[in-house]
Amino acid sequence: MSESENKINKNILIAVDESENARRAVSYVGQLLGGLPGFKVSVLHVIPDPEEDYFPDQKEKDKWLARTKQKVDTMLADYRKILIDAGFSENDLSTRSTLRYCPSMVECILAERDETHFDTIVVGRQGVSRSEEFLFGSISSKIVNHAENCTVWVVR
Amino acid sequence: MFMNSHDNEDKIRERAAHWMPNRDDKKPIRIVTDTTDFFKVQFNDVVQIGGKAYLIRHNAKEGRFGLDDEVKQWVKRSIDLETEESKILKLVFYEKFMASVGQIEFECFRSPRKEARILDLVKDHPNFMHGFSVEDEKGNLVRILDYIYGPPLSQLVGNLTMDHREYFFEHFPSILSKFIECIDAIRFIHEHGEKHGDIRRDHIFVDRESKSYRWIDFDYNYRHRENIYGYDLFGLGNILMFLAGKGDVLLPDLKRQKPEVLESLVEDDLNIVFRNRLANIKKAYPYIPERLNRVMMHFSLGAKWYYEHTSQLLEDLQDAQRDF
Numbered sequence: 408m409s410e411s412e413n414k415i416n417k418n419i420l421i422a423v424d425e426s427e428n429a430r431r432a433v434s435y436v437g438q439l440l441g442g443l444p445g446f447k448v449s450v451l452h453v454i455p456d457p458e459e460d461y462f463p464d465q466k467e468k469d470k471w472l473a474r475t476k477q478k479v480d481t482m483l484a485d486y487r488k489i490l491i492d493a494g495f496s497e498n499d500l501s502t503r504s505t506l507r508y509c510p511s512m513v514e515c516i517l518a519e520r521d522e523t524h525f526d527t528i529v530v531g532r533q534g535v536s537r538s539e540e541f542l543f544g545s546i547s548s549k550i551v552n553h554a555e556n557c558t559v560w561v562v563r
Numbered sequence: 564m565f566m567n568s569h570d571n572e573d574k575i576r577e578r579a580a581h582w583m584p585n586r587d588d589k590k591p592i593r594i595v596t597d598t599t600d601f602f603k604v605q606f607n608d609v610v611q612i613g614g615k616a617y618l619i620r621h622n623a624k625e626g627r628f629g630l631d632d633e634v635k636q637w638v639k640r641s642i643d644l645e646t647e648e649s650k651i652l653k654l655v656f657y658e659k660f661m662a663s664v665g666q667i668e669f670e671c672f673r674s675p676r677k678e679a680r681i682l683d684l685v686k687d688h689p690n691f692m693h694g695f696s697v698e699d700e701k702g703n704l705v706r707i708l709d710y711i712y713g714p715p716l717s718q719l720v721g722n723l724t725m726d727h728r729e730y731f732f733e734h735f736p737s738i739l740s741k742f743i744e745c746i747d748a749i750r751f752i753h754e755h756g757e758k759h760g761d762i763r764r765d766h767i768f769v770d771r772e773s774k775s776y777r778w779i780d781f782d783y784n785y786r787h788r789e790n791i792y793g794y795d796l797f798g799l800g801n802i803l804m805f806l807a808g809k810g811d812v813l814l815p816d817l818k819r820q821k822p823e824v825l826e827s828l829v830e831d832d833l834n835i836v837f838r839n840r841l842a843n844i845k846k847a848y849p850y851i852p853e854r855l856n857r858v859m860m861h862f863s864l865g866a867k868w869y870y871e872h873t874s875q876l877l878e879d880l881q882d883a884q885r886d887f
Contacts (some may be wrong), residue, residue: 479830544789
């Protein structure tokens with residue numbers, strides 16, 4: 408087998424947040440692959456750990472973290488249900504949330520992928536304006552340019 | 564040192580009294596050791612902190628474009644009663660709010676810890692304000708800053724009275740050179756993982772003594788998204804365009820002064836966020852060299868590629884400098 412014909416695995420990593428675009432990405436994977444054998448899907452949410460300056464003290468940070476984790480757990484359970492309803496078996500699904508300081512969210516997502524060996528990453532297209540992309544960047548644009556050794560699907 | 568074990572509050576009051584000849588003697592000078600409620604720290608109080616005593620003068624003000632100055636109650640001008648030097652005391656003020664630039668909203672917050680950290684980082688750097696931080700008796704992190712004598716850069720440029728051509732060829736090259744030093748200073752903090760957070764033309768002071776341009780006020784921070792330094796870079800681009808244009812080149816001004824230029828504009832020529840400002844400044848002033856204009860076009864609606872790191876902007880600007 409030539410290098411260009413390396414066997415890819417059927418593991419799909421969907422990187423999500425609470426946005427409508429992320430929901431669309433989950434739904435797309437469900438509709439496209441639900442019920443097909445061999446695919447394993449992991450839904451990942453990286454919680455961006457705010458800089459230490461964001462909170463006046465640790466107590467405030469702990470409160471924020473507890474609130475955020477609860478919200479994220481609810482969101483991931485919701486995405487999981489979308490995939491099950493689309494035909495995925497529970498055994499082929501996993502969800503994961505992780506708290507990381509992310510100077511770049513893309514780098515955090517790619518670091519997670521490197522640890523888990525998923526050959527395909529799926530993200531929702533953010534649809535930010537040009538000004539917004541200029542000021543704050545765009546995850547979907549950047550991940551397409553920076554991801555190596557994997558395929559990226561950007562769902563719009 | 565002024566404050567040792569033998570010093571007492573009477574001595575502090577005695578020293579402070581020298582600075583207020585018309586004081587009402589019946590009212591004792593208040594010595595403050597807890598600065599939590601900064602509204603209560605007032606004119607003629609003495610803040611005793613870190614083994615030193617500072618006589619409070621006025622609250623600092625901040626204003627832009629010559630409009631009403633905003634009083635910053637948490638920033639106090641003061642006198643170090645030991646050295647008699649002017650110092651600025653920045654008391655702890657936490658705030659979080661949604662800021663907006665153009666139509667874009669983002670979360671901002673003020674952090675004394677961030678500013679204290681950067682003060683340590685830049686203590687030997689000529690292009691930043693200098694100072695140190697110390698906790699009061701309640702653990703409030705107060706920053707004690709050296710006074711910079713000199714105007715903000717915006718004022719220096721705003722006060723120049725010659726026409727643009729003369730400004731551009733006679734003054735701008737040296738201004739650009741010093742501004743490049745400022746960008747390099749921002750690169751330095753970025754490389755240490757810190758943002759400035761509030762890059763504006765009136766946050767650079769022109770030090771009369773050292774002649775250096777110096778950044779002030781780095782207690783602001785913003786919740787970044789994908790590009791951690793994008794907002795800082797946007798601030799640098801805006802200052803560059805302000806300097807090259809000898810002020811913002813605004814569409815209403817063009818309409819009055821150069822209607823033919825206004826007629827020739829396309830959307831791509833405008834500032835990517837502030838749509839009433841020109842980014843393609845060469846259209847207003849055709850003698851602006853192409854290489855410099857190309858740098859400014861990275862901040863225009865027509866930009867195909869944006870700077871992500873200060874070093875990229877620096878490299879292009881240093882290249883553009885060869886035209887002067």
